[in-house]
Amino acid sequence: MPWTTIAIENHTRKLAKDPGEGDERLLTYAQALREAQQQALRRDRRVFIAGEGVDDPGGIFGSTLGLHKEFTGRVFDIPLAEAAVTGIMTGAALAGLRPVLAHMRLDFTLLSFDQILNHAAKARYMSGGRSRVPLVIRALIGQGWGSAAQHSQSFYPLFMHMPGLKVALPSNAYDAKGLLLAAIADDDPVMFIEHRWLYDLKSVVPEKEYLIPFGKGVVRRRGADVTILALSLMVPEALKASEELLREGIRAEVIDPRTLVPFDEGIVLKSVAKTGRLVIADSSWRGGSAAEILLGRLCNPLRPLLKKDAVCVTLPDSPTPASPFLEKRFYKDSADIKDAVRKVL
Numbered sequence: 001m002p003w004t005t006i007a008i009e010n011h012t013r014k015l016a017k018d019p020g021e022g023d024e025r026l027l028t029y030a031q032a033l034r035e036a037q038q039q040a041l042r043r044d045r046r047v048f049i050a051g052e053g054v055d056d057p058g059g060i061f062g063s064t065l066g067l068h069k070e071f072t073g074r075v076f077d078i079p080l081a082e083a084a085v086t087g088i089m090t091g092a093a094l095a096g097l098r099p100v101l102a103h104m105r106l107d108f109t110l111l112s113f114d115q116i117l118n119h120a121a122k123a124r125y126m127s128g129g130r131s132r133v134p135l136v137i138r139a140l141i142g143q144g145w146g147s148a149a150q151h152s153q154s155f156y157p158l159f160m161h162m163p164g165l166k167v168a169l170p171s172n173a174y175d176a177k178g179l180l181l182a183a184i185a186d187d188d189p190v191m192f193i194e195h196r197w198l199y200d201l202k203s204v205v206p207e208k209e210y211l212i213p214f215g216k217g218v219v220r221r222r223g224a225d226v227t228i229l230a231l232s233l234m235v236p237e238a239l240k241a242s243e244e245l246l247r248e249g250i251r252a253e254v255i256d257p258r259t260l261v262p263f264d265e266g267i268v269l270k271s272v273a274k275t276g277r278l279v280i281a282d283s284s285w286r287g288g289s290a291a292e293i294l295l296g297r298l299c300n301p302l303r304p305l306l307k308k309d310a311v312c313v314t315l316p317d318s319p320t321p322a323s324p325f326l327e328k329r330f331y332k333d334s335a336d337i338k339d340a341v342r343k344v345l
Contacts, residue, residue, distance in 0.1 A: 006181065006185070006209045006210060006211050007208065007209070007210045007211070008210070008211050008213060009178050009210050009211060009212045009213070024204045025204065025205060025206070025207060026202045026203070026204060026205070027173050027177075027202060027203065027205040028062070028173060028199065028200055028201065028202050029170075029172065029173045029176050029194075029198045029199045029200070029201055029202075029203075030061055030062035030063045030199040030200070031062065031173070031205075032173035032174070032176040032177040032203070032205050033063040033064075033138075033176050033177070033180060033194070034059075034062065034063050034064060034065060034067065035177060035205070035207075036176070036177040036178075036180040036181045036184075037049060037063075037064065037067060037100065037180070037184075038067060038070070039181065039209050040098075040100075040180075040181060040184045040185075041067070041070075041071045041074060041075070043209070044098060044184075045074075046096065046097045046098045047074070047097075047098045047099075047100065047184060048071075048074040048075065048076075048092075048097065048098075048099055048100070049064060049067065049071075049074065049075045049076075049099075049100045049102060050075075050076055050077075050078050050085065050089065050099065050100075050101055050102070051064070051077070051078060051100075051101055051102025051103060051104070051138070052077065052078055052080065052102070052103065052104050052108075053077065053102075053104055054067070054068065054075055054076065054077060054102050055067075055068035055075060055076060055077050056077075060102055060104060060140075061140075061196065061199050062199070063102075063138075063194075063199070064102065082103075082108050082109070082111035082112045083111050083112050083114065083115055085101065085112075086101060086109075086112035086115035086116060086120070086137075087115045087119065089101045089135055090115055090119050090120045090123070090133060090135055090189075092135075093120070093132070093133045093134050093135040093189070094123060094131055094132075094133060097134075098134045098135075098136075098184055099134075099135055099136070100136045100138060100184060101135065101136070101137045101138065102138045103137065103138065103139040103140065104140060105139070105140055105141075105151050105152075106139040106140060106141050106153060106154070106155065106156065106193065107150055107151055107152075107153050108139075109137065109139055116137070116159075116162070116165070116189070116191075117162050120133050120135055120164075120165075120189040121133075121162050121163065121164030121165045121189060122163075122164050124164065124187075124188065125163075125164060132187040132188070133187075133188065133189045134184070134185075134186060134187050134188070134189075135189045135190070136180070136183045136184055136186075136189075136190050136192055137189070137190070137191050137192065138180075138192045138194060139191065139192070139193055139194070140194050140195070140196050141153070141154040141156065141193060141194070141195050141196065141232070141283065142195055142196025142197055143196075143197065143320075143327065143331050146322045146323075146324065146327075147320070147322075148319075148320055148321065148322035149319035149320050149321075149322075152320045153320065154232075154283045154284040154285075154315070155284065155285075156169065156191065156193045156260070156284065156290065157260075157284050157288055157289055157290040157293055158288075159191045159261070160260050160261055160290060160293055161293075164188065164189065165188075165189055165190070165191055165261060166183070166186065166188055166189070166190045166191070166214055166259065166261050166262065167190070167191045167193065167259060167260040167261040168180075168183060168190060168191070168192050168193065168214065168258065168259045168260075169193045169195075169231055169232045169257075169258070169259070169260060170192075170194070170198075170232075170258065171195075171198065171230075171231075171232055171233070171235035171236065171256050171258075172198070172201065172203045172235070172236075173201065173202060173203035173205050174203045174204060174205050175212060175256075175258055176194070176198075177205055177210070178210050178211055178212030179192070179212045179214075179258065179259070180192060181209060181210070181211050182211040182212055182213065182214060185211060186214070193232065195232045195233040195283065197233050198232070198233060198236075201236065212258065214258075214259045214262055215259055215262030215263065215264055216258065216259075216264055217255055217256060217257040217258055217263075217264035217267040217268070218255070218256050218258065218267075219253060219254070219255055219256075219267065219271070220235060220238075220239060220254040220255065220256050221239060221242050221252065221253060221254040222251075222253055223242065223251035223252040223253035223254070223275065224251050224253070224274060224275060225250050225251045225252060225275055225277070225345065226250065226251075226252050226253070226275050226277040226278070226279060226341050226344060226345060227252075227253050227255060227268065227271040227272050227274075227275045227277060227278045227279070228241070228242065228252050228253065228254045228255065228279045228280075228281060228337060228341070229255045229257065229268055229278065229279070229280045229281070229294070230254060230255070230256060230280075230281040230337075231256075231257065231260070231280075231281065231282050231283060231290055231291075232283050233283055234281035234282060234283055234313070234332070234337070235254070235256045237281065237332075237333050237334045237337060238252075238254045238281050238334070238337055239254055240334040241334040241335075241337040241338045241341070242254055244334065244338060245338055245341055250341060250342075250345065252341060253271050253274070253275060255267055255268060255271055260290055260294075263294065263297075265297070265298060265301075268294075268298060269298070269301055269302070269305070272302060272305045272306065273305050276305060276306060276307035276308075277306065277307060277308055277310075277341075277344040277345065278302065278306060278310040278311075278344070279310070279311050279312075279313060279337065279340045279341055279344060280294060280295060280310065280311075280312045280313065281313040281332070281336075281337050281340075282312065282313065282314045283314075283315070283332075284314060284315060285314060285315045285316070285317050285318075286312065286314040286315065286316065286317050287317045289312065289314045289315075291312040291313075291314050292312065292314075295310055295312065308344045308345075309344070310344070311340040311343050311344050312340075313332050313336050313337055313340050314332070315330065315331065315332065316330065318330070
């Protein structure tokens with residue numbers, strides 16, 4: 001059936017519920033990703049999935065578990081040849097298929113930059129709109145367990161600088177399913193960034209297919225004292241911080257943009273017009289971070305609205321350490337968000 005028959009999301013689900021509460025279905029982030037791909041494969045025979053470990057017993061931490069058994073020949077492992085495989089997947093998309101390329105780590109896409117930047121992202125423009133590249137590149141970011149400097153880099157802001165690409169950062173299972181289905185249905189290439197620490201978090205996820213439109217952010221928590229714009233893993237951390245700040249009488253409004261390209265500027269400006277204060281919580285390095293890019297983009301319209309300078313919560317400009325002790329100092333969490341909020345207040 002055509003993708004246009006899928007419902008467009010027009011409401012916001014609760015991020016999480018306790019098991020057994022109510023009768024709505026709970027899925028983990030990983031299960032939601034798997035279900036989205038399963039439904040896309042069933043809906044459209046042009047869809048196929050290739051990636052390192054997609055048919056392993058673990059199925060990329062459960063996100064592709066067992067799909068190769070149901071869809072023989074359409075879900076398969078690839079060799080360690082990222083540039084070549086990305087070129088093949090781009091060619092498949094140009095030929096009319098809808099490939100999903102799964103990377104166990106965002107770091108591995110560095111080997112594919114020429115194919116992503118110079119071919120997938122530009123083919124539609126260079127053909128005067130005659131060519132489409134419906135390619136989804138799933139890539140994991142994550143912290144902990146000693147992944148260190150080469151296997152835990154959150155350099156997704158680099159893709160914000162590549163015209164022709166869309167960039168999604170789902171923060172919960174509901175969004176993971178809806179955004180991934182929307183990405184597969186999209187005629188342009190999409191970088192789909194998943195944080196490993198979100199994989200076990202549960203949300204209410206409908207069994208039916210639904211699409212979450214790109215460029216449409218959502219207010220996760222209402223507040224009047226400070227706006228927290230949070231990305232990826234920083235969304236649940238910001239929600240935790242907002243709960244704790246409420247005990248101090250501070251009402252924080254938490255915004256989840258869902259996608260970085262396109263980006264919902266209006267939802268941020270509307271919130272800051274009310275609160276007068278802004279904290280941006282990001283999982284990337286400070287220099288050239290998504291936080292800095294967004295703050296620079298919003299600088300002029302924000303200037304008359306802010307009562308104090310905005311504060312960015314980001315990783316320090318240093319390679320990621322492997323030591324568990326140093327990791328605790330390196331990565332940011334709800335405590336750092338609370339400190340930033342107190343600073344702007």
